[in-house]
Amino acid sequence: MITLQIILFSVFAIIAVVTSILVVTRKNPIISALFLVLNFAALAGIYLLLNAQFIAVVQVIVYAGAIMVLFLFVIMLLRPEHEKNFFEENPKMKWLALIVGVVVFFQLIYTIFFGKLSSSIHQNAEKSVEIGTIESIGRGLFTTYLIPFEAAGFLLLAAAIGALVLAKKHFD
Amino acid sequence: MIPIEFYLVLSAFMFITGVVGVLTRKNAIIVFMSIELMLNAANLSFVTFSSFLGNNIGQLFVFFVMTVAAAESAVGLAIIIALFRNKLTINIDEINVLKW
The missing domain is CATH 1.20.120.1200 (NADH-ubiquinone/plastoquinone oxidoreductase chain 6, subunit NuoJ)
Known part of the structure; x- marks a missing residue:
């Protein structure tokens, strides 16, 4: 269906x-x-x-x-x-990277399909609608996870200042 | 109803394309975009498990990952601009002053 x-x-x-x-x-x-x-x-x-x-x-x-x-x-x-085109420059290295990628991908596929965890999980539609709302996430952010939230704000401030300093023309 | 495996395979595929991009490309900006791709693949896994397990912690974590990604891209792009100003290239093979 x-x-x-x-x-x-x-x-x-x-x-x-x-x-x-x-x-x-x-x-x-x-x-x-x-x-x-x-x-x-x-x-x-x-x-x-x-x-x-x-x-x-x-x-x-x-x-x-x-x-x-x-x-x-x-x-x-x-x-x-x-x-240059993808395989034009340094093709050996690129094939190697592709092979590594494919191997890791099949490893992940194996874990996903033959791991014991994912076989028994089914989506509960009502529950997942309830937890995805801005209310549910906001409640989590401002109660249990208040300190990480403040830390994230501080991180953004630090990143803004850092980007300004780095992109400045002359270092004093 | 779509089984959880489909979402996880999509996430795994996007992560691997990101890995291959980081390993193969020479342009620093494209390497950076591949990193964003990998972050997004991780986010997709978080949201999938959050939705399937009925627990909102995964989505909260995605919120923090997005914060970190925004901070990382701001600082990283500033570094790329500073590098370009000094070396006039963003080819990561030519930026090897830290190589001993």
């Missing part, structure tokens, strides 16, 4: 897989960055299928919005370099 959920999952999963390959293989970094935006959007769709509404919205705003704009700005600040 093919439900709407399965169709949506297939569409988003195919977009995510294809764009992640394109991000890694394209020569032009700007095209890579734009495919990465598409990848993040597809992932946001998958988060919605998992009933994680808050994370889906934050994914679009923070990742596809803020972080990728930063990336595109930096790419446009730098001089474009002449890049």
